[in-house]
Every structure is written in C-alpha cells, then in structure tokens.
Amino acid sequence: MTIDTLAAAKALERAGMENGHAEAVAVVVRDATADLATKADLNALEGRLYERLAAHESKLDERLAAHESKLDERLAAHASMQDGRLAAHESKLDERLAAHASMQDERLAAHASMQDGRLAAHASTQDERLAAHASTQDERLAALEGRVEAKLANAVNRMLLGNLAIAGLLFAALKLFN
Numbered sequence: 001m002t003i004d005t006l007a008a009a010k011a012l013e014r015a016g017m018e019n020g021h022a023e024a025v026a027v028v029v030r031d032a033t034a035d036l037a038t039k040a041d042l043n044a045l046e047g048r049l050y051e052r053l054a055a056h057e058s059k060l061d062e063r064l065a066a067h068e069s070k071l072d073e074r075l076a077a078h079a080s081m082q083d084g085r086l087a088a089h090e091s092k093l094d095e096r097l098a099a100h101a102s103m104q105d106e107r108l109a110a111h112a113s114m115q116d117g118r119l120a121a122h123a124s125t126q127d128e129r130l131a132a133h134a135s136t137q138d139e140r141l142a143a144l145e146g147r148v149e150a151k152l153a154n155a156v157n158r159m160l161l162g163n164l165a166i167a168g169l170l171f172a173a174l175k176l177f178n
Contacts (some may be wrong), residue, residue, distance in 0.1 A: 003030045 005026040012022030037045070 003033055036076050 001087070003026070005023070008026035008029060009022040012025055017025070024028055
C-alpha cells in the first residue's frame with residue numbers, strides 16, 4: 001500500500017502540527033504500512049491459493065483414485081480367493097453327499113435284497129403249504145370219489161338185484177297166470 005507522504009504531511013500541518021513533525025509522522029506511517037497488502041495483493045494471493053488448492057485437490061483425487069483402485073484389486077483378489085475356498089467346500093460337500101448317497105443306496109439295495117429273500121422264502125413256504133393242502137384235498141377227493149363210486153356201484157347193484165328180483169317175481173307171476 002502506497003501512501004502519499006507529501007499529502008499526508010500537508011494534511012497534518014493544516015491540522016496544526018508543525019511541518020517537521022508532520023513530515024516525520026508521514027514517513028513513519030509510510031514505513032509502517034509499506035509491508036501491508038493491497039486489495040490487488042489479496043486478490044492475487046487468493047488466486048494463487050485457489051490454484052494451489054485445486055492442485056492439491058487434484059493430487060488428492062489422484063491418490064484417492066489410486067487407493068480405490070488398489071482396494072478394488074485387493075477386494076477382487078479376496079473375492080477370488082473366497083470363491084476358490086467356497087468351490088473347494090462345495091466340492092467336498094458334493095463328495096461327502098455322493099458318498100453318503102452311495103452308502104444309502106447300498107443299504108437300500110441290501111435291505112431290498114433281504115426283503116426279496118424273505119419274500120421268496122415266504123412264497124416258497126406258501127407254495128409248499130398250498131401244494132401240501134392241494135395234495136391233501138386231492139387225496140380226500142379221491143377217497144370221496146372212491147366212496148361215492150363204491151356207494152353208486154352198490155346202489156346200482158342193489159337196483160339191479162332189485163330189478164332182477166322184480167323181474168323174477170314178474171316172471172313167476174306170469175308163469176302162474178299162464
């Protein structure tokens with residue numbers, strides 16, 4: 001900031017100060033205000049500060065982007081590692097499930113085979129019982145048929161004898177009447 005020392009000294013003289021004192025005061029004020037900033041100085045400083053702030057902001061943005069990129073890379077690597085671990089766990093679980101299913105299939109096949117054997121044995125027993133019952137029934141039927149035939153033959157014989165007796169009586173009666 002520039003001060004017009006002559007104008008300041010004259011203003012002080014008009015106010016009643018002696019000329020030497022007024023000039024001394026004007027020089028002191030000039031020297032004291034020589035290092036003070038003007039509006040232009042402040043505007044220039046503000047412009048430089050904005051430029052530096054923008055430069056720092058740009059550097060921070062670049063650093064932030066670099067950190068974000070590194071974090072993205074680390075996150076992708078971690079996700080890939082976790083995917084690998086998950087796939088390994090899934091594979092182990094699939095193997096265990098397949099082994100368990102195979103074991104259950106074997107147990108089911110053994111149980112089915114045992115049940116088939118029991119069913120075959122039961123069917124065989126029932127077939128034997130049925131055959132024995134049929135044989136018994138055949139024997140009883142044959143005996144019954146034999147008794148029926150014997151009774152029928154006996155009845156036929158009695159009928160024949162009865163018929164012969166009647167024929168003999170009829171013959172005797174005819175002889176008598178003849």
